Amino acid sequence: MYVRIMLATPVDVAVAGLRAAYDALADCDLEVLTRPELLSVLDELETLSCQLPVQWRRALTRLQTETTPNELGAKSWKDVLRLRWRISATEANRRLAEAAELGPRRALTGQPLAPTLAATATAQGLGLINGEHVKVLREAIRRLPGFVDALTREQFEIDLVRVAVGVGPKELKDTAELRLFLLDQDGPEPDDTERARRRGFSVGNQGRDAMSALTGNLTPEARAIWEVIFAKYAAPGMCNPEDVEPCTSGTPTQAQIDNDHRNLAQRQHDALIVIGRIALMSGDLGQLNGLPVSVIIRTTLKELESRAGIGVTGGATLLPITDVIRMAAHANHHLAVFDQATGSALELFRARRTASPAQRIMLIARDGGCTKPGCTVGAYGSQVHHATTDWAHGGNTNVNDMTLACGPDNRLVDNDNGWTTTINHHGDVEWHPPPHLDTGQTRINYHHRPELLLHPPNNQHPPNEDEPPQSNASEPLPNDDTAKPTIVARDTESIRDTEPFTPRTPIDDAKPPPSEPDRDTPHTPEVFDPGQHIGDDQANEDENPERGP
Numbered sequence: 029m030y031v032r033i034m035l036a037t038p039v040d041v042a043v044a045g046l047r048a049a050y051d052a053l054a055d056c057d058l059e060v061l062t063r064p065e066l067l068s069v070l071d072e073l074e075t076l077s078c079q080l081p082v083q084w085r086r087a088l089t090r091l092q093t094e095t096t097p098n099e100l101g102a103k104s105w106k107d108v109l110r111l112r113w114r115i116s117a118t119e120a121n122r123r124l125a126e127a128a129e130l131g132p133r134r135a136l137t138g139q140p141l142a143p144t145l146a147a148t149a150t151a152q153g154l155g156l157i158n159g160e161h162v163k164v165l166r167e168a169i170r171r172l173p174g175f176v177d178a179l180t181r182e183q184f185e186i187d188l189v190r191v192a193v194g195v196g197p198k199e200l201k202d203t204a205e206l207r208l209f210l211l212d213q214d215g216p217e218p219d220d221t222e223r224a225r226r227r228g229f230s231v232g233n234q235g236r237d238a239m240s241a242l243t244g245n246l247t248p249e250a251r252a253i254w255e256v257i258f259a260k261y262a263a264p265g266m267c268n269p270e271d272v273e274p275c276t277s278g279t280p281t282q283a284q285i286d287n288d289h290r291n292l293a294q295r296q297h298d299a300l301i302v303i304g305r306i307a308l309m310s311g312d313l314g315q316l317n318g319l320p321v322s323v324i325i326r327t328t329l330k331e332l333e334s335r336a337g338i339g340v341t342g343g344a345t346l347l348p349i350t351d352v353i354r355m356a357a358h359a360n361h362h363l364a365v366f367d368q369a370t371g372s373a374l375e376l377f378r379a380r381r382t383a384s385p386a387q388r389i390m391l392i393a394r395d396g397g398c399t400k401p402g403c404t405v406g407a408y409g410s411q412v413h414h415a416t417t418d419w420a421h422g423g424n425t426n427v428n429d430m431t432l433a434c435g436p437d438n439r440l441v442d443n444d445n446g447w448t449t450t451i452n453h454h455g456d457v458e459w460h461p462p463p464h465l466d467t468g469q470t471r472i473n474y475h476h477r478p479e480l481l482l483h484p485p486n487n488q489h490p491p492n493e494d495e496p497p498q499s500n501a502s503e504p505l506p507n508d509d510t511a512k513p514t515i516v517a518r519d520t521e522s523i524r525d526t527e528p529f530t531p532r533t534p535i536d537d538a539k540p541p542p543s544e545p546d547r548d549t550p551h552t553p554e555v556f557d558p559g560q561h562i563g564d565d566q567a568n569e570d571e572n573p574e575r576g577p
């Protein structure tokens with residue numbers, strides 16, 4: 029029989045000492061300590077907490093050279109950490125990455141090498157920086173541009189570690205950002221082209237909650253402009269919709285500031301609304317397809333009166349009716365109210381070739397957007413098109429003879445082997461494909477008239493088989509700036525009464541518009557060009573641009 033004596037390694041002794049010291053501390057009575065004594069105890073504990081991970085990493089990297097995850101019964105090192113120490117995959121990944129960058133290394137020949145981030149590792153080993161500093165440092169170094177050489181890289185790290193020793197992670201991050209920015213400036217390739225290429229600003233589709241996500245990349249110039257505007261209009265107390273009288277100019281009162289519980293993102297959002305409204309009301313925005321640039325909302329009297337339902341803007345945005353009513357309280361929005369009760373039209377016959385602003389508004393109210401089947405371009409992107417007979421061929425400039433069409437579709441209309449348009453006896457615009465494309469497709473576009481889905485007309489035919497509510501230049505409602513909405517802009521000189529509204533009969537062949545090959549990607553609305561003249565209907569009129577009251 030022999031006795032096998034287990035000799036404790038120095039590591040065992042040290043760890044046992046650490047454990048003993050911990051237990052001893054845990055047994056200590058802290059009640060007797062003074063404030064300075066307590067602070068220095070906390071200092072020491074904090075330093076030790078910064079230092080301990082260094083030892084953990086050393087042991088881990090050693091283990092990694094000693095064995096493989098398979099031998100330990102896991103499929104990866106991440107799993108080893110996750111399972112043995114019950115940490116998340118994220119935390120396991122972080123520790124492994126830190127071990128790789130901050131842990132000791134060995135050359136293939138076995139020689140010890142300094143860690144990749146030697147300065148960071150040293151500072152943490154001395155307890156001078158904490159885990160948060162390490163995170164910022166690693167991230168900053170990771171983002172160094174590829175053209176930075178090894179020496180500069182090392183110096184960059186050392187400089188930042190020096191900063192880290194004296195400040196918190198936030199200040200360290202700011203410093204790192206600034207240095208990265210300056211380094212980028214010194215880079216071998218001027219970045220202006222790249223910036224110009226990547227600039228952008230997109231509004232996503234409306235979600236089912238009616239919200240839209242923004243994505244974008246601002247150029248430094250755009251950022252500079254918006255930061256100062258936001259500094260003013262997104263300051264606490266400014267443009268707060270919860271205030272009875274939101275402050276939109278000057279300085280908010282102390283009460284307004286104190287009552288502002290919005291976060292920065294919310295304040296900037298509200299600022300965007302106010303700035304947009306100021307721009308709209310300035311009158312400096314000119315015209316869009318023949319109308320002053322303004323928000324145009326279609327809705328029905330029924331929805332307004334019931335305070336339920338939706339309005340649809342000329343850009344096809346769906347607005348809850350409560351928003352419509354609130355927006356109508358501001359003077360510069362046209363609200364085209366139309367009903368199924370009467371029909372009337374604004375007719376100019378041959379007096380002029382281009383539609384009047386009032387006619388445009390009524391067409392927007394009636395058609396909602398491009399009437400070509402499958403086209404999703406809203407009213408803001410559409411022009412007035414003589415649907416029955418071209419002006420050149422004696423057509424009349426009457427609402428009932430005209431329709432909305434986006435520029436590209438308007439240009440497709442060509443009586444010689446192109447698309448043709450007619451208005452059927454229900455008043456719907458029908459688009460007839462060129463003979464060699466005609467496979468009997470749906471002729472009518474219902475895309476822009478979602479109210480038909482919400483409120484099928486009284487005769488209860490399914491929406492797609494029924495007529496849209498008739499446009500109606502009914503009595504102009506006063507714009508009295510109250511919550512009761514308001515405006516039907518009209519051309520008083522040219523309004524004529526026409527025959528009474530005749531209820532339509534169902535359309536037999538109407539189906540949901542098919543997706544046509546050239547309509548798979550809806551084209552974007554054209555940018556308004558004041559000089560643009562397209563087809564037989566100009567988008568723009570110089571004469572007598574009628575403004576909303």
Ligand SMILES: [Zn+2]
Nearest residue numbers: 398403434437
């Ligand atoms: Zn179109």
